[in-house]
Amino acid sequence: MSQMAPTHRLSNESYWNGKAYLNTAAEGLPLQSCVDAVQQYLMAKSHGEPGREEFWKAYERAQQGAARLFSVAADQIALISSTTEALNTIAHSIDWRPGDEVVFTSSEFPSNIFPWVALQSRGVKLRIAHPGPDGISVDDLLSQINDRTRLVTVSQVSYATGEHLNPEPLWRRVQETSALLCVDATQAAGRVPVDGRMADFTVASAFKWMNSIHGAAIMSVSRRALEADLLGPAGWLSAESCFADDRLETFHPRADGQRFQAGMPNFDSICSLAAALDFHTPEAVQERAAHLAPLVSQLRASLVAMGLTPLVPKSPARQAGIVPFAYESSAEMKRQLAERGIFVQGDDRRIRAALHWYNTQEDVEQYLEALRDLLDSSKAPATRLENSSV
Structure with missing residues (x-):
């Protein structure tokens, strides 16, 4: 090594x-700086509530590092627990109607299959592209998109085959429609460039190629997705104000990426992620x-x-x-x-x-x-x- x-x-x-x-x-090796960051978290935690100041400083640092890595603005970033959480959050944020369609590939990791398979009970149809001798055909994926498509979701790098897929043609295509594009960059982020500007959602766990620990993942959200009618989870962090006067009658979601982050962050993992993003x-x-x-x-x-x-x-x-x-x-x-x-x-x-x-x-x-x-x-x-x- x-x-x-x-x-x-x-x-x-x-x-x-x-x-x-x-x-x-499968499992990235952690950086010593990430281990040190967790130790610093534990020290701040031992200080009780005043230690939260250090937690939120690390959160902001990780958010800014994630924004740099994905080439988006910091307010488009949410820091959630895992890619699986992010994909399920997206699945539950869309107001699905019978006949809506989801497009994905058969070489996705199960986390990018199961949420869409489960939607079939609500009348959602699946369109699945299969690899050919030369891998996934982008033209095949593009041909699957129609006026019933609500979401296209693909891995930038396949966990199964290692194929690196350029999402830009898909992004150009969905921008002509109301369909959303999700890119699972878990097997890409930290290893090859990832451009969050080429999707409505770009998600990646940090414990693989980013050499951090379990419990943190990056989720970037496009401006058009933030302007769409996507509710996201309802929690104190995803609310515009958790102490709004009308909180017993109405939930007001945030206007930024944290709309998709319901509650208290995993600060130990986020401290580690901040250190990892100084390296990556x-x-x-x-x-x-x-x-x-x-x-x-x-x-x-x-x-x-x-x-x-x-x-x-x-x-x-x-x-x-x-x-x-x-x-x-x-x-x-x-x-x-x-x-x-x-x-x-x-x-x-x-x-x-x-x-x-x-x-x-x-x-x-x-x-x-x-x-x-x-x-x-x-x-x-x-x-x-x-x-x-x-």
Whole structure:
């Protein structure tokens, strides 16, 4: 693993000496600055109510850092607990009518599937785009949008295939309609540039590529979504004033992004997020993405040379940090790799490696050498997934 300056090093960095951690897409390794920020939170918490001043300072810092990362204004940002919370908040904020339609892809993480599947009981129809040999077709997604579409929701980077999707054509299309666009950037934010100006909602959890801890996620909201009739959750923080004179008769929602944030923030996680966003600036993300791009392409090409079936598209423009391949005995392969100090994801009949700023050429070579040895010893076939959603 690469070494960083003391102010931006990994927590417990020495633990990873000689090992290859290639599983950031499941769980990012925390920065030491994030661990320090949680300790500072606990100290402020021990001061009781006066400690809240420090909490809200960290909140504002995280909000501003999130706004920079997503290229939006700070008042468009809400800091919620998770991507799943954000997607469910969006689902419950829209006044659905029977016959309304939601467009998404079959390669979404379940958090971006279940809220829409559940809406079918209310008469909402689903339009689902499936990947072809070259991944998701943007033209296919665009063709699904019609005058009944209320929401299009896609991942910028697929957790399953690693495909990097440019949301700009979808954004241009929905702007001609009343449909809203949601981009799940959980597998993108902190790894590749994310532009919150290209969607009505852009959401991302912080515990993966942003190297923070659980309990905080970023949600940006477009101006047109804020001007639409979307109620959001009803709570003291989402209210224009929680002590309004008419609060027993009427709920007045906020006019900014915090309309979608009901109550007390997870300040411990937000303190960590603020520290993480000091490290993951837009400029740093862009630089690291460019630096790692050849390594990602090299890893994919090496898998092909070994007779494996990568799920991420060949085009570098369609790649980010995730490089998975189909493999029937993936759970066993994951276990065997872990025994050799190599950590990847191995669920759903695929092996998924994820390359982040702390990964090196040596990590990739260690992984590939272990794969060759294990494949030679097992002679197990590495086949394309049959009848799969991806």
